[in-house]
Amino acid sequence: MSSLDIEDVHLWYGQFHALRGVSLSIGQGDFLALLGPSGCGKTSLLRSVAGFVHPQKGSIRVGGQDVVRLKPRERNLGMVFQHYALFPHMSAAENVAFGLKCRNVEKAEAEERVARALDMVGLSHLADRKPRQLSGGQQQRVALARALVIEPNVLLLDEPLGALDKKLRVQMQSELKQLQRKLGVTAVFVTHDQEEAMAMADEILIMRDGVIEQIGRPKEIFTAPRTSWAAEFVGSGNVLKGRLGPAADGARPIDLGPGCAFALAEWANLPADGEATAFVQAEAVKLAPANGSGQGLEVVSQRYLGVYVEVQAQYRDGVLRALVSPEEAEAFGVGSRVTATAAPTCVRPMEG
Amino acid sequence: MIPRISLSLWTTLTLIFLLGPLVIIVGGSFTEAPHVTFPPEGFTLKWYAQLMEREDFLESFIDSMVLAVAATAAATILGTIAALALARENFKGREAFRAFLMSPLILPTVVTGVALFQFIRLLEIPSNMLGLIIGHTLITLPYVIRTVGAALVGLDKSLAEAAEVLGAKPARILFQVVMPAIAPAILVSVIFAFIVSFDQVTISIFLTGPDVMTLPIRIYTYIEFAIDPMIAAVSTLLILFAYLLVVGLERAFGLDKVFGKKG
Numbered sequence: 001m002s003s004l005d006i007e008d009v010h011l012w013y014g015q016f017h018a019l020r021g022v023s024l025s026i027g028q029g030d031f032l033a034l035l036g037p038s039g040c041g042k043t044s045l046l047r048s049v050a051g052f053v054h055p056q057k058g059s060i061r062v063g064g065q066d067v068v069r070l071k072p073r074e075r076n077l078g079m080v081f082q083h084y085a086l087f088p089h090m091s092a093a094e095n096v097a098f099g100l101k102c103r104n105v106e107k108a109e110a111e112e113r114v115a116r117a118l119d120m121v122g123l124s125h126l127a128d129r130k131p132r133q134l135s136g137g138q139q140q141r142v143a144l145a146r147a148l149v150i151e152p153n154v155l156l157l158d159e160p161l162g163a164l165d166k167k168l169r170v171q172m173q174s175e176l177k178q179l180q181r182k183l184g185v186t187a188v189f190v191t192h193d194q195e196e197a198m199a200m201a202d203e204i205l206i207m208r209d210g211v212i213e214q215i216g217r218p219k220e221i222f223t224a225p226r227t228s229w230a231a232e233f234v235g236s237g238n239v240l241k242g243r244l245g246p247a248a249d250g251a252r253p254i255d256l257g258p259g260c261a262f263a264l265a266e267w268a269n270l271p272a273d274g275e276a277t278a279f280v281q282a283e284a285v286k287l288a289p290a291n292g293s294g295q296g297l298e299v300v301s302q303r304y305l306g307v308y309v310e311v312q313a314q315y316r317d318g319v320l321r322a323l324v325s326p327e328e329a330e331a332f333g334v335g336s337r338v339t340a341t342a343a344p345t346c347v348r349p350m351e352g
Numbered sequence: 353m354i355p356r357i358s359l360s361l362w363t364t365l366t367l368i369f370l371l372g373p374l375v376i377i378v379g380g381s382f383t384e385a386p387h388v389t390f391p392p393e394g395f396t397l398k399w400y401a402q403l404m405e406r407e408d409f410l411e412s413f414i415d416s417m418v419l420a421v422a423a424t425a426a427a428t429i430l431g432t433i434a435a436l437a438l439a440r441e442n443f444k445g446r447e448a449f450r451a452f453l454m455s456p457l458i459l460p461t462v463v464t465g466v467a468l469f470q471f472i473r474l475l476e477i478p479s480n481m482l483g484l485i486i487g488h489t490l491i492t493l494p495y496v497i498r499t500v501g502a503a504l505v506g507l508d509k510s511l512a513e514a515a516e517v518l519g520a521k522p523a524r525i526l527f528q529v530v531m532p533a534i535a536p537a538i539l540v541s542v543i544f545a546f547i548v549s550f551d552q553v554t555i556s557i558f559l560t561g562p563d564v565m566t567l568p569i570r571i572y573t574y575i576e577f578a579i580d581p582m583i584a585a586v587s588t589l590l591i592l593f594a595y596l597l598v599v600g601l602e603r604a605f606g607l608d609k610v611f612g613k614k615g
Binding site for chain 1: 508510511513514515516517518519520521524528529532533535
């Protein structure tokens with residue numbers, strides 16, 4: 001169980017520059033999610049840590065030791081693959097025992113550790129089953145036990161829940177998270193599902209075209225995406241672009257056309273005058289019925305999401321998304337006119 | 353949709369077409385007439401009795417067995433190694449190498465036979481059996497490479513990666529992960545190679561000599577002079593042999609597992 005430090009890692013596949021100077025640092029026992037669209041480099045980064053690909057530049061340190069030149073088998077890592085990669089001719093117990101055999105662990109001790117690992121994932125009663133006799137979720141657990149039984153320095157997970165159906169996936173998310181916390185193992189998890197990343201990670205890294213777009217706690221990523229690309233990828237709110245007005249009541253208004261009244265409480269890093277980009281979460285947008293017909297924004301759609309109703313209203317530059325309670329939503333039917341605002345502290349400046 | 357009756361009709365016709373010659377041979381081996389007749393005239397085992405007295409046929413059977421076993425073993429080992437090499441990524445000239453290894457399938461067998469004949473004379477290989485083993489290994493190699501290669505293409509690459517990250521050295525990955533996963537394909541290629549070698553006439557005809565003559569060549573030379581029911585008796589025994597071979601493998605390993613059906 002170790003910390004993981006990655007510094008200025010560059011990886012080329014021939015001409016293709018897959019990782020362009022990635023640096024990050026996670027502490028022992030942290031859970032990092034690598035999030036991004038396909039082809040963004042998240043899998044390349046994980047495979048660099050595993051040792052299957054070799055970055056031409058940069059360093060990767062596990063518990064302080066640089067592993068870039070080590071073979072995968074010398075790194076003492078646990079890895080769970082997208083399609084589990086269980087050895088089909090071995091039973092669940094033999095699969096779990098494989099890493100211990102490679103380490104020449106004494107037979108009695110190995111048997112005990114295998115039994116404990118299978119018990120930990122709740123599969124003791126299926127130890128003798130072959131992978132094909134197990135369900136997807138059970139195979140997933142065997143793969144997890146196999147990766148953890150060797151007491152890895154870091155646990156790597158390559159979209160391990162991608163092949164499961166929605167209900168099982170949510171259940172496995174919380175089991176996996178609990179297990180990781182209980183064992184205190186440092187984990188790196190690759191996913192393209194932002195909800196999954198939010199649900200599990202202590203730290204989320206959003207990647208785009210081989211560079212880090214943003215790294216931060218889930219709440220930070222959710223409420224204050226650094227760029228409009230990150231905001232759109234996470235999809236939790238609205239990117240607002242407009243001209244800043246002079247400060248009033250400790251906030252500077254951002255001009256988005258009639259019907260919108262948004263202001264920023266934080267503007268220190270923005271140009272004194274001119275265009276600015278800001279982010280506001282859909283939950284933070286407050287709607288009110290507009291006075292008089294033809295005023296304000298027109299509601300163009302409503303989407304029922306259970307706890308919330310998503311209301312979309314047309315403003316000057318596009319569609320503004322707001323999440324409101326189902327009771328409130330009744331006042332904002334499609335075709336009705338509304339005005340929109342948000343608390344200035346919820347409107348966060350972005351880099352553009 | 354083909355109507356059910358028409359479908360079973362086609363199936364029956366196909367089976368008759370495929371099995372017809374076998375029925376005629378097997379039936380003909382029991383005839384009392386001095387030539388192969390169908391339906392058999394009367395019933396006798398005298399052709400089998402006559403065959404049992406022909407030591408040359410027994411010797412040829414043993415020659416063919418030794419040859420097929422040796423060539424199959426050599427082709428399976430070499431072919432599996434070649435298939436493993438061909439399955440590696442980033443390996444320059446892979447396609448050329450593959451085409452080279454598959455070329456015995458593409459060249460007319462007669463041409464390969466002539467070439468082998470010259471080659472083996474040039475090298476002054478002392479034993480005809482050794483020459484035959486070399487020739488048969490060459491001709492059966494493509495079957496092994498194709499079958500094992502297909503299994504390796506279908507093999508999940510992450511199996512080897514999972515083993516590697518768990519700490520396995522290359523030898524352990526090969527013998528404990530990759531080989532068991534492709535074992536069914538290796539077994540299929542053993543069957544192919546054995547049958548191709550055991551049936552081989554064209555190559556063998558160039559390489560046999562006074563000390564060694566394979567069974568197909570023995571049959572071939574015999575029927576140049578006479579087609580009597582003893583040949584039908586030999587053929588019947590060969591059919592039985594092939595059947596027992598397949599059933600034996602089925603019992604030992606389960607052919608449903610061998611032939612594709614993922615167990």
